[in-house]
Amino acid sequence: MKRILIADDHEAVRSGLRAVLEQRADWEVVAEATDGGKAVAAAIQSQPHVAILDFSMPRMTGVEVARRMRDYRLQTEILIFTVHNSGLIAQQAFEAGARAFLVKSDANKLLLAAVESLLMHRPFFCTNSIIEYDGGPGPHGERHHYGLTSREQLVVKLVAEGYSNKGISAILDLSVKTTEAHRAAAMRKLEVNSTAGLVRYAVRSGLVEA
Structure with a gap:
């Protein structure tokens, strides 16, 4: 029996994925998670063959979860699942150790193929119109800023979710x-001077959903 983890903060999405995946008699959804921290814990506990991780989860992005799973040396194949058809996110996903990237609009026709590919330890990378990771304008017309470290991106995401510096420090164990240094570095690199500027960047880059 092949074990699968689903991590997404929307119950309807998790239910839909589970219904599709469990069409296969030899596949079982053994764990679900609603945020990044819970996804890491569930992966450690259930040791799934495949983890399907939403990119825009609370607390940690799916990419950050993938990095944490690699830190724990889990032998889990990872699929990053997102509404954002973005080359930036795709590159981050593969750099973090994911081996599949799927846009949610493609899920009905491609999810089973993506998971089958991962179970054979083959990468799967297919979107309708992937945006090149070239530093040019992104899907909302903004210019991406690629100088942020993964930790700076995570701090920006948590700021956009409304956490204070103290709250972020508790979540990230910093x-x-x-935390203030990461936040200041992100603001400098993004050339913004307010929390609102960080929030706008987080939404436009897909770190959080609008």
């Missing part, structure tokens, strides 16, 4: 001073 000192408040270190």
Whole structure:
């Protein structure tokens, strides 16, 4: 029996994925998670063959979850699942260790093929109109800023979700001073001078959903 983890903060999405996946008699959804932290814990506990991770989850992106899973040396194949048809996210996903990238609009026709590919330890990368990762204008007309580290991106995501520096520090197990340094570095690189600017970037780059 092939074990599958689904991590997405929308119950309807998880239910839909489960219904599609469990059409296969030899596949079983053994765990579900509603945010990034729970996804890491569920992966460690259930040791799935495949993890389907929503990119825009609370607390951690699917890409950050993928990195954490690699840190724990889990032998899980990872699929990043997103509404954003973005070359930036796709590159981040593969750099983090994911081996499949799927836009949610393609799920009905491609999800089973993507999981089958991962179960054979083959990558799967197919979208309708993937945007090149070239530093040019993104899907909303903004210009991406690629200088942010993964930790800076995570801090920006948490800022956009409404967490204070103290709250972010608790989630990431950092000192408040270190969190403030990451936040300041992100603002400098993004050339913004307010929390609102960080939130706009987080929405436009797909770190959080609008």
